[in-house]
Amino acid sequence: MSELAGEQSSTALARMRTERRRGGRRGAASGITSPKKGPAALASYAVILVLFLAFLLPFAWLILSSIETGSGLNASPTWHFTLANFKAIMNVATVYQPMLNSLILSAGTAALTVVCSALAAYPLSRFHMRFGRSFLYTILFATGLPITAVMVPVYSLYARFNLVDSEPATVLFMTASSLPFAIWMTKNFMDGVPVSLEEAAWTDGANWLQSLWSVVLPLMAPGIVVVFIFTFVMQWGNFFVPFILLLTPDKQPASVTIYTFFSQYGEVAYGQLAAFSIIYTAPVIALYGVLSKFLGGAFNLTGAVKG
C-alpha cells in the first residue's frame, strides 16, 4: 500500500524513459507502415489539451479573483494583486468560528466512524458467518443510497425528539451515513492482516478486544488513517446535512456559512468569497495529498469500490 507511493515517484521517471523510447520506436516504425499515426497522435494530444483547459478554467477564476483588487464577477483580470481579500475575511465570525465548527464536526464524525467500523469489521473479517456475505452486500447497497432522500424523514425524527440544531446529534447522523463505506473499506484492510498473527495472542489467553487492539489495529494503521481521512474529507465538504440539521449560525460549519456569505455578498464581494473558498478548500487538498500517498495513487481507493 504505502510502499507503492514511494515506488511511484521513483518508477515514474523510469516509466517515462521507457515509454519515450517505446514511443520513439513506434514513431519510426509508423513512418513506414502507417502514415496515419502522426496526425492521430497529434489529435489525441489536442483532445488532452482541450480537456485540460476545460477542467482548469473554472479553477483559474477562483484563484485569480481571490488575489485581485476589487474583483467582482468580471473575468477580465486587472493584474493588481493584493492580499486585501484574505485580510478582510480573517476574523472570528467569518472564518475562524465556521472552520473550527467544521473541524469539530468532521473530526468527531471521522473518529466515531473509525471506532465503530473497526469494531464492526472484526467479526466480518475474522469469522465465517452465515449472514456475513449478505450483510456486507446490504452495507454496500446502503453506500449508494441517496442521502438526500433520507434527509426528510431524519429531519422529522429530529424535530420530534428536539434534536434539530444539536451538534452531537448531527455528528451521530453523519457517522451513520459514513459508516457503510467505512465498514466496507476497513473490512478490506483487515482482511490483509493474516489470522495466524493473532493466534499467538489467542493462545496467550487474549480475548478478541485485546487481540484487535494490540495485534490487528497496529498492523493496519495505514488503513485506519485512510478511513479517517476519507471520512473527514467527505464530511468537511458535506453541505446538505448541516444545512438542514444546524440552524444557529454559531454552530454551522464552513460549508454552510460560505453559502450564506455567497447568497448575501456574492455579487459585491466576490474576491472575498474566492479567498474564503480557497481557505476552506486548502485542508481538503492537503489531506487528499496525504491520502494518495497512503494509497499509492487514488487507484486503490476505487479498486476497493470495485469490490
Next chain:
Amino acid sequence: MTVATQSPRTARLPLNKGGARRPRRVRRLLGRLLPLGPALLLLAVFFAGPLIWSVYTAFTDMALSGAATTEFTGLENFRRMFADPVFVKSLELTVIFVIGSAVIGQNLLGMLLALILRGRGGAVRTIVNGVVIGAWVVPEVVAGFAWYAFLYKTGTLNAILGHFGLSQDWLYTMPMLAVILANTWRGTAFSMLVYSAALSDVPPELLEAAAVDGASSWKRLRYVTLPLIRRSIVSNLMLITLQTLASFGLIYVMTGGGPGNASSTTPLYMYQEAFQFYQLGYGTAMALVLLVLGALFSLIYLRLIKLEDS
C-alpha cells in the same frame, strides 16, 4: 489410560447435546456479533429507522405547521404528486440531469480520459490527472461558486465566447445545460479512476493479438476492451447514477432551481416542499419516489449486463 480419558468424554456428550450445548453456541455467536453492536445501532437508528419511518410518513399529511395531529391519508400524497405539474417536471429534469451529467458526461468523459491517458508519459498524465481529480476533491459548494462565476454574464466563458459572438447569460437561458456541465466537471474524476484501474487489468497480449489480426482501434475497444471491463462499467454507472440522483448542493448554489422551476430537480423541489413549506409527508413521499427511481436505474444496468453475458 487412553480408554479411561476417552470414556468420560463420550459419556458426557449425549448429556450436553440437549441442554448446555445450544445456549453455549448461541452465546458464542452473540459474543462474536457483539463488536457489530455500535455500528448496527447507529445504522438502525439513523438510517434504517428513518427509511422505514418514511414509508409510514409518506402516507400521512404530516406537516410542521398548523395542524397538530397527523392523519393517515393513504395514497393522497402520491395522487397529489402526480397531479402536480411542477413535480412531474422535476422528475423529468432529474432524469435529464442523471442521463446528461452521469451516464453521458461523467461516464463517457471518464472513459475517454482513461483511454487517452493510458500509456501516456508521466508528466502529461500527472498534470491532467491532478486537474481532473482537483475538480473532484473540491467541496460541492466551492465547485458551485466556481461554475457560477465561470458562466456569469461577464464571466470567463462569455469573455472567451464573446470573440465568436456567442456570449449569453447561461444560468438564465439554459440552466439545465449549465448544471449538467458543472456536474460532469465535478464527477468525471471518479469514473476516470475506476476505468483506469479496470483498463490496467486488461491483458495487453489480447489487444496486441487483435491488432495483429488487423482489428482497428475502434474494433479493439468495442470487442476486446469493453467486454472485459463491463463489470466495472456497470458498478461505476450504478454508483454515479445514485450519487447524481441525490445531487443537491451544486444545483442549489448555481441556480437555486431557477429561473422559475427550470432547473428544479426532484431533490430541490423536495427541499422546497419539506423544509420551506413544512410539508413533511409530501416531501417524504417524493423521497420514496427518488429511491424507486434509483432502484429502476440499477435494475436497468443489471439487466444490461445480463444481456451482454448471454
